[in-house]
Amino acid sequence: MLQFLTRRLILLLPVLVGIVFVTFVIVRAIPGDPCKAMLGEKASAAACSSFRERYGLNDNYLVQFGRYLFNMAQGDLGTSIRFSRPVSELVAERLPLTIELTIFSMLFSTIAGIFLGVISALRRNTIIDTLTMLLANIGVSMPVFWLGLMMAYLFAIVFKGTPFSLPPSGRLTSGMSLATLADLWHIDSPSALQNFFLIFFSNSLIVNTVLTGDWAALWDGLRHLILPSIAVGTIPMSIIARMTRSSLLEVLGLDYIRTARAKGLAAAKVITRHAMRNAMIPIVTIIGIETGALLSGAVLTETVFALPGVGTMLVSSILARDYPVVQGFTLLIALIFILVNLLVDLSYAYLDPRIRLD
């Protein structure tokens, strides 16, 4: 297993360098002068030149790339031109929400998807199967932002005043806020790493509210996450449902399942212990691949539900030509994506011993 992991990690290296390079090139190729974008169209030449000097934009690209790699190795992603704050701080601020959104939508899509898929496979060629698969097909064809807006309308306007009413936007009801852990714990001058984690956990709904015991904020925050999570998770849910169905149907036709049934094992046990374990391999792959869709969906959904996450930051930074932020956040998303795929590979090796020996 360790050997397998090492090999995978080594294979990742060229892709990682490639990603850094692509991000770097894309960001430099964005047309328009960041100085004009930041200081306004009428910025004087002198102001611009000192601006470019300050952010190292005067050096040639090779020097900039080298400096970028060197700084990144030390955890320094540069400084945002727009906010005059380290990009790593912005990451710590924005990432928790997107992670929470991704986790909740992944939970939703996996649970609902596997459930629908199993039902559909067990009731094959019945009306239940047809309806479930129709639902899956519709789910995979819906624009995420449309689903989000329509749900917001349904739950905030149509269901207003009923127990089903849910908030259509924002992270917390206005007036509520998450505590700043640094203030709470009277940490005056934290180190850079401490600072990162302090900001990260201050902005992480679950960790923060559990640490401070603010149950009202936890409940409120979770309610705000329901609609976005469903919106983001619907496409992956549909794909997981279809994959579960076909994978389970294939396994159910195999001899060892007949053997398990013949020896008198309860039907439920045949499914859970024997069939699902083998059927899970393609399902896990799909879950990994869909993380990309989740991250893309998160960008759109954060826009629809006005959530301060990675996606809204990325889009607004592109429009403001905030190089370092675009660079840092694109890199971050690609990294998460790669890590999830690595986890998927590892879980294969866990589920199917043959792969480990390969």
Added chain:
Amino acid sequence: MSTISSTPDALPKKKTYQRTSPLREGFRRLLRHRSAQVGMTILGFMIVIALLAPVIAPYDPYIRQMDVQRRATPCIHFLGCPADQSEHIMGIDGNSRDLFSRILYGSRLSLQIGVVTITFAIIIGGLIGAVAAYVGGWVDNILMRCMDVLMAFPSLLLAIAIVSVLGTGLINALLAIGIVSIPVYARLVRSTVLSVRELEYVQASRALGGSGFHVLINRILPNALTPLIVQGTLGIAGAILDAAALSFLSLGAEPPTPEWGLMLGEERNSVFNAPHLVFFPGLAIMLTVLAFNLLGDGLRDAFDPRLRGN
């Protein structure tokens, strides 16, 4: 005396088997495939709408209607809307234009967007894949690692990044979606070429003096056609969704183009007062994407036995 007929009784007619080609067999399966039937019906309907948009549309999609309120709800005479009001079956948008007419015209754009981007991706991706597999060695390695890097980004995010480089606008958005779709087809063609390159019939063709190009185009690539058509049909669905998303984020089509994603994006803040302005464009996107998805599933089941489930 019985007469002996000079001709023997006609033998039972020999049963003839019609020669069926795999292609014809595939089409037969496609026409009987239920989700393909639904997909083709919706798609046929969309194509008719797109072609006849100027005939069907009751109003000009760009012109403001003077006699109505902005964001007015749908007015259908048949359902009890007073006859003295003009009929707008999907209501009026924020610029006082007839939404139904704009949706009809939007179908032209969405169908083109899907087909154009994926054709682009298939041609470029197919070329990369074929060259990588056929030449092999370091060329293969470099090309495929480039594809890996492209695939390391979630596709919509990469498309957003590319649009930010090229500048916003529909053409650039399409180019971006085309570029991010390339790796799928490159991998597909590469794996097909690799799997048939060493087969006897390819070697035979080579032994007969076929040039590398001839062997690649006429002997190897036809094998990739089926998976390309299947993947391409599903890809069109994805491309339409991504294009709508870019327009929604105001990185794609620009006003006053009747593009469904843009129409939805423009009215997203009025979803609580005028939900119909968000509902109908989204429904149109969903139906079109659904049609391509269903057709793609049907094509896969009908033509690609390897991928067919039980």
